Amino acid sequence: MSAILLPFTGGRVTLKQGGGGRAMRALIERLFVRDFATMPFDGVGVDAMDDGAAIRIGDDWLVITTDSHVIHPIVFPGGDIGRLSISGTVNDLAMMGATRVLGLTCSIILEEGFSLDSLEAIQRSMIATCREANAPVVTGDTKVMGRGEIDGLVINTCGIGLTRTLVRDNGLHTGDRIIVTGNIAEHGLAVMAARHGIEFEGDLVSDVAPMNGMIDSILSDPDLADAVTAMKDPTRGGVASALHEMASKSNVGIVLEERALPMTDAVRSVGELLGIDPLHVANEGKALLGVRADAVDRILARLREHPLGRNATVIGVCGEERRGSIILDTGFGRRLLAEPEGEPLPRIC
Amino acid sequence: MSELQFRDPRLARSMAATLDRLVRDTGRKVAVMHVCGSHEQAIAKYGLRSLFPKSLEVIMGPGCPVCVTDVPEVDESVLIAAQGARIATFGDMLKVPGSVKSLADAQASGAKIDIVYSPQQAVEIARSTKEEVVLFATGFETTAVATAAVILDDPPPNFSVLSVHKYIPPVMEIIAEMPESRIEGFLAAGHAATITGSEVFEPFVKRHNIPVVIAGFEPNDIMAGLVELVDLIRAKTPRVVNMFPRCVTREGNLEAQKQLWRVFRPMGGRWRGIAHVPNGNLRLRDEFAHLDARKRFPIDLTSLWDYAPPALAGQCICGDIMAGIRNPNDCRLFNRECVPENPVGACMVSNEGTCKIWHLYGGVPDLEASA
Numbered sequence: 001m002s003a004i005l006l007p008f009t010g011g012r013v014t015l016k017q018g019g020g021g022r023a024m025r026a027l028i029e030r031l032f033v034r035d036f037a038t039m040p041f042d043g044v045g046v047d048a049m050d051d052g053a054a055i056r057i058g059d060d061w062l063v064i065t066t067d068s069h070v071i072h073p074i075v076f077p078g079g080d081i082g083r084l085s086i087s088g089t090v091n092d093l094a095m096m097g098a099t100r101v102l103g104l105t106c107s108i109i110l111e112e113g114f115s116l117d118s119l120e121a122i123q124r125s126m127i128a129t130c131r132e133a134n135a136p137v138v139t140g141d142t143k144v145m146g147r148g149e150i151d152g153l154v155i156n157t158c159g160i161g162l163t164r165t166l167v168r169d170n171g172l173h174t175g176d177r178i179i180v181t182g183n184i185a186e187h188g189l190a191v192m193a194a195r196h197g198i199e200f201e202g203d204l205v206s207d208v209a210p211m212n213g214m215i216d217s218i219l220s221d222p223d224l225a226d227a228v229t230a231m232k233d234p235t236r237g238g239v240a241s242a243l244h245e246m247a248s249k250s251n252v253g254i255v256l257e258e259r260a261l262p263m264t265d266a267v268r269s270v271g272e273l274l275g276i277d278p279l280h281v282a283n284e285g286k287a288l289l290g291v292r293a294d295a296v297d298r299i300l301a302r303l304r305e306h307p308l309g310r311n312a313t314v315i316g317v318c319g320e321e322r323r324g325s326i327i328l329d330t331g332f333g334r335r336l337l338a339e340p341e342g343e344p345l346p347r348i349c
Numbered sequence: 350m351s352e353l354q355f356r357d358p359r360l361a362r363s364m365a366a367t368l369d370r371l372v373r374d375t376g377r378k379v380a381v382m383h384v385c386g387s388h389e390q391a392i393a394k395y396g397l398r399s400l401f402p403k404s405l406e407v408i409m410g411p412g413c414p415v416c417v418t419d420v421p422e423v424d425e426s427v428l429i430a431a432q433g434a435r436i437a438t439f440g441d442m443l444k445v446p447g448s449v450k451s452l453a454d455a456q457a458s459g460a461k462i463d464i465v466y467s468p469q470q471a472v473e474i475a476r477s478t479k480e481e482v483v484l485f486a487t488g489f490e491t492t493a494v495a496t497a498a499v500i501l502d503d504p505p506p507n508f509s510v511l512s513v514h515k516y517i518p519p520v521m522e523i524i525a526e527m528p529e530s531r532i533e534g535f536l537a538a539g540h541a542a543t544i545t546g547s548e549v550f551e552p553f554v555k556r557h558n559i560p561v562v563i564a565g566f567e568p569n570d571i572m573a574g575l576v577e578l579v580d581l582i583r584a585k586t587p588r589v590v591n592m593f594p595r596c597v598t599r600e601g602n603l604e605a606q607k608q609l610w611r612v613f614r615p616m617g618g619r620w621r622g623i624a625h626v627p628n629g630n631l632r633l634r635d636e637f638a639h640l641d642a643r644k645r646f647p648i649d650l651t652s653l654w655d656y657a658p659p660a661l662a663g664q665c666i667c668g669d670i671m672a673g674i675r676n677p678n679d680c681r682l683f684n685r686e687c688v689p690e691n692p693v694g695a696c697m698v699s700n701e702g703t704c705k706i707w708h709l710y711g712g713v714p715d716l717e718a719s720a
């Protein structure tokens with residue numbers, strides 16, 4: 001499928017270009033990567049479009065990542081913008097192997113009139129998540145803008161960590177298995193339900209959580225760490241978007257077993273009701289791991305020992321058929337999985 | 350079949366094996382057509398095409414009401430909008446290109462367009478305002494019934510209807526009579542048949558000796574429908590078979606039919622990309638002229654004819670796709686210049702359009718089934 005040509009001259013940014021799918025990738029490639037990547041740099045830089053950057057320091061890699069959070073509503077079932085802003089950055093570090101966080105920064109831009117009580121609640125939620133992730137906020141910045149100049153608040157966090165085992169999103173090989181660490185699509189659907197005041201039978205709760213502890217249980221064991229060939233967290237654009245990126249960067253095809261995808265009945269029925277494919281919906285506490293076939297059982301067992309990984313399961317296998325694409329086996333037959341254009345829903349993280 | 354069996358892959362595989370045997374028995378390639386976007390949705394979503402025998406071609410016909418709405422019909426709505434009336438219509442209609450503008454273009458230049466999910470909603474909008482509200486009514490007989498119901502329910506004086514409703518049975522005749530048509534059987538849409546009943550297809554089968562099987566929309570509804578259809582083709586016993594008896598009866602919903610034909614009369618007209626279809630359009634009867642937007646607003650289509658059609662539109666093969674002669678992969682625009690955000694043809698606009706469905710579900714439904 002050829003890339004969409006962006007009508008740049010006279011054009012305007014659309015919400016879809018922030019949705020984590022093809023449209024966003026095209027915008028970033030065209031606008032930022034092309035020129036920023038021209039400066040000399042030793043390591044994993046902006047042109048890799050990975051979860052973060054990695055800078056070589058002796059035998060170690062310094063991993064650095066940054067993320068701005070603009071979710072609406074700021075409080076949702078299972079979390080709030082505070083928990084999200086810490087988890088998102090900690091997870092991006094963890095996905096590159098930096099499970100032990102050296103420090104985080106936190107910049108907050110507030111709208112005039114924002115409730116101080118809410119701000120305090122968000123701050124408490126951030127502290128609690130920092131403790132959970134063993135990740136200290138070490139510096140920050142606060143700005144206030146006039147009423148109407150920004151919607152509520154925006155939180156930017158930046159994180160750094162050191163690692164010897166750098167994990168990329170492009171290391172998949174034929175025969176590798178794809179593991180997802182738990183039930184999919186919970187964050188995006190929970191936010192949507194909260195935003196539209198939709199009430200469903202059963203629980204729709206965001207999975208937002210820092211995963212560095214769970215990932216560390218794998219990477220700190222040299223036997224297991226060697227068998228991990230790629231990692232990525234399926235946030236905006238969901239599992240479909242993340243797998244497309246991994247398959248295309250690794251030049252493998254992935255056969256995905258639709259019936260193996262772990263999800264709650266609530267997610268399954270809400271997705272069907274609204275015509276939204278759970279594969280396209282954001283997660284904030286799930287990871288996709290590419291692992292060598294001979295280690296898959298041991299890695300699954302270790303993941304399942306961790307509370308966040310209880311439902312970890314194998315959902316696919318890498319092969320040579322249709323490199324760069326995802327083949328979805330529905331149980332009935334097989335079809336290609338389309339790469340989502342954008343998230344079905346804007347401003348979810 | 351129980352609820353679960355409608356989605357049981359093992360059952361689907363065993364039916365696929367039967368289907369394969371039946372097609373082999375005919376000793377030739379068999380082509381059948383379904384005429385419903387929801388059938389194509391289910392076939393694409395569940396990857397059923399990879400289960401079908403190689404010598405069975407399952408073609409999507411003109412089963413997308415948005416796609417067959419003709420260019421001048423879109424123009425009519427744009428011209429009425431330009432006169433200041435509020436147009437209430439279903440979301441998919443917004444992006445369908447007219448000869449110069451789509452309704453979305455008209456909206457960008459100030460026209461008032463309301464997206465509605467049912468004709469009833471359009472009436473509610475009319476009740477809440479003094480402005481003229483025009484329901485741009487698209488859809489097959491299933492939706493036309495809902496339009497008829499609001500027309501018979503004493504709508505407010507500022508409400509009128511621009512009917513571009515279409516009626517499926519006549520277009521099946523056209524396709525059966527096309528000289529290049531290879532279609533040996535039709536899979537009819539279960540939801541439309543709940544209204545019309547299965548007997549509406551009986552004259553068609555008599556005239557053309559082509560079997561019609563009515564099927565539902567779960568994956569195994571479709572598999573079972575195809576098994577029955579190919580069996581009728583193989584045995585050379587064309588007739589109507591109702592494989593959706595949990596919803597469809599022989600006579601259909603008589604009350605709905607009464608309302609439908611009280612409000613509408615069938616009239617010949619063009620279906621976009623297909624042909625002139627005798628009795629294929631549903632227009633308001635004279636008794637309801639006071640609710641007919643075509644009578645209430647002056648519409649001068651020639652005022653648009655000074656504009657050349659967009660260059661790409663000339664390369665669009667939507668018509669051939671809907672007639673089942675070619676598929677989206679044969680189109681040089683598909684997934685290149687023509688994508689849902691920037692559709693050239695109507696088939697890429699609607700969620701029931703073949704091109705949009707193929708785009709959503711991966712675009713290349715030609716994979717081998719898994720072992």
